[in-house]
Amino acid sequence: MKKVAIAGATGAVGRQMLECIRERNLPVEVKLLASARSKGKVIDGLVVEELTPDSFQGVDYVLGACENDVTKRWMPWAQEAGCVVVDNSSAFRLDDNVPLVVPEINADDIDHHNGIIANPNCSTIIALVGCDALKKEFGLKRMIVTTMQAVSGAGVKGIADLENQVKGEDVPFQAFPYQIAYNLIPQIGDFDEFGISKEEWKMQNEGRKIWHEPELLVNCTCVRVPVMRSHSESITLECETEVDVARAREVLKQAAGVQLKDDPQNRVYPMPLDTTDQDDVFVGRIRKDLTDPEGKTLQVFVCGDQIRKGAATNAVQILEKLLEKAE
Ligand SMILES: NC(=O)c1ccc[n+]([C@@H]2O[C@H](COP(=O)([O-])OP(=O)(O)OC[C@H]3O[C@@H](n4cnc5c(N)ncnc54)[C@H](OP(=O)(O)O)[C@@H]3O)[C@@H](O)[C@H]2O)c1
Structure with a gap:
């Protein structure tokens, strides 16, 4: 064995x-x-x-x-x-x-x-699993991503910080520079001379390597949020061809490791509590970006358990x- x-x-x-x-x-x-x-x-x-x-x-x-x-x-x-x-x-x-x-x-x-x-990187895995079928269908030139990353992404110390602060315990912060309970922190990793953090560069650098797309462009903002577990990401996909929401839903239904959660009129969309402690990436809030006159831009919201699938x-x-x- x-x-x-x-x-x-x-x-x-x-x-x-x-x-x-x-x-x-x-x-x-x-x-x-x-x-x-x-x-x-x-x-x-x-x-x-x-x-x-x-x-x-x-x-x-x-x-x-x-x-x-x-x-x-x-x-x-x-x-x-x-x-x-x-x-x-x-x-x-x-x-x-x-x-x-x-x-x-x-x-x-x-x-x-x-x-x-x-x-x-955990946010990269979740974004790429959620968007791979859309990339294959419409081609992808650029992604604009805002991540909302759970405290457990910073390990056991991140979990302890949120638990202690919610209980009101007066103990020093272990993982984050500021209180995270009832707050959010728009910094994960050190910033470089362009004001971009290491965590923010990962989605482009690692995305290029995984997808074998050396020209892929990713603009990413990483935010720590007071969620215990599961990262969420708001993603804009600038595609090579015109996008179609119905077709996007069809290809996502067939995608490995993905669950389509997209019925906004009935309040069905991905949420971190629902992806917690399971392996699939949930994708929803699928819509065309009406500010793109060429109709080639798609918006999605994805969530995934970053300790599991991430x-x-x-x-x-x-x-x-x-x-x-x-x-
Ligand atoms: N948390 C996430 O969501 C996530 C997602 C993707 C990737 N990652 C990456 O995965 C790695 C682990 O992250 P984590 O969140 O699980 O961290 P963590 O909760 O802080 O755990 C760190 C582990 O490393 C061990 N360790 C520390 N110093 C050691 C030493 N000198 N020798 C041997 N073991 C030592 C710790 O053991 P002790 O308990 O004995 O200190 C603990 O088991 C990191 O590289 C992180 O960036 C994390």
């Missing part, structure tokens, strides 16, 4: 990875790794071990769920032990020899790995493909 280690098993994404592996009945033995702080903790019947240089001996696959600096430290140990790593951090996503994969879109890229496969589920889907290929 293949052995899988989850590095960062005590975090928001790592815990969800174990749940996804169990839900899908993957025939693997799992080892949980985290920092020395977590040594001996028990999660779902498994004891957490401290991640050390020897942790990856005898391990076939690693699911990485640590921040960039921590991942960069243990990656050589995993490589030396001959593991194939599916990594959630952004440390290796844009490296030429590292495939960046959303299985519904570019599963074939997995074949070109050299020991590391990267999982894309991270753990996507990684476990990649692991499933690797296991199939290894049979």
Whole structure:
């Protein structure tokens, strides 16, 4: 039986990875790794071990769920032990020899790995899964996106901040620079000289790589909102051909990993509470942009659980493909 280690098993994404592996009945033995702080903790019947240089001996696959600096430290140990790593951090996503994969879109890229496969940024996965069928139907030149990102996107510290603030507890903020309860913060990541944050660049840079579209243009604004889980995104798609709402609905109904939620007259549209703890991306509020005289612009609203499809589920889907290929 293949052995899988989850590095960062005590975090928001790592815990969800174990749940996804169990839900899908993957025939693997799992080892949980985290920092020395977590040594001996028990999660779902498994004891957490401290991640050390020897942790990856005898391990076939690693699911990485640590921040960039921590991942960069243990990656050589995993490589030396001959593991194939599916990594959630952004440390290796844009490296030429590292495939960046959303299985519904570019599963074939997995074949070109050299020991590391990267999982894309959570908002990017959700936007691309929600818009891939529309891109195929109408062609896509430019996306204008505003993300509304849940606090759990910042891991267990983000969850603690919102929980503490809603309870009115007077404790220092852990993940965010300002109060997030009853507020929103239009900054995720550091800004560059153009006033654009690292998180905002990811949708264009990673979108180009996943879709194999080096000219794709994405204008993105990322906002942290006081939602516990599931990211929402308002997306404008500037297409190559005239768009048609009825056709958009038809292609979305057939799209892998998508649920169409688009009956606005009856108040049916995607909402983060409804996408929480399930794997599909919901798409709705589909309408033509009436300010475009050429009729080539479509507006949509998408929601998806960023800990599941935006991270753990996507990684476990990649692991499933690797296991199939290894049979
Ligand atoms: N949260 C999301 O929605 C989301 C979505 C997509 C991608 N990601 C990415 O996924 C990664 C994990 O995010 P997260 O939200 O799950 O973070 P998190 O909740 O803060 O968890 C971080 C994990 O890293 C472990 N860790 C920290 N220092 C370590 C060390 N020195 N050695 C070994 N393990 C160590 C922690 O273990 P301890 O508990 O022992 O400290 C914990 O298990 C990040 O790269 C993040 O950017 C997150």
